[in-house]
Amino acid sequence: MRELNIGDQKVRVRATPLALLYYKQEFRTDLIGDLTIMEKVKDDPTKLDTLAILQMVWAMAKADNFGKEFPSFETWLGSFESIDIADPAFMISALEEAANGFFRSGVKGATKK
Template identity: 35%
Template structure:
């Protein structure tokens, strides 16, 4: 289990087989396939913003990013799916809350409040890191 902060809320997430099940059931898609696609776009964006190579990215470099950090037109070069990353996060949060009532994705997402995509980049990457380290252990070690 890991805690990540999204929109000033602390979310407990766990990358377990149950999260794979919840994701498939709710979104009719495979979490692992989606994770691989989502990771490439996010890591590419993070590297472009910080000027680092993907394998050399550090969390400190991502903290405090905002719209003034780079040219907004650069976003079009990356396949960024914030909703997709939040869906993976929801499935892992639901898996961590097994046995407790857990809101639908829409309610959970709405309850997060305002979300600054660029300022939230560290949180989005943290969620992908938890998923990659839990579901793709070998991939996570190689910088996925």
């Protein structure tokens, strides 16, 4: 679990299997597949898809609120006065949460076959 600052709001996010499900249900595409596309941003910043990152954050925020009512993506986005996409802390924190939650095989101590 991680807390992100979006505009003047704090948003808790959690990269869990539920986030994968919510992302697929809402956006009809695979979050992990979209993350691999986002990886290409390191080589070419023009490939940055800010909406995809916000979609991932929405899915992880919804997963953190499991069992509670949560707004649609559009309603959730509308709740923010502003979003500083250029804020590296926001981008890094969101992507780190996703990496730590969805790619555990890279964790120290994992055994290789």
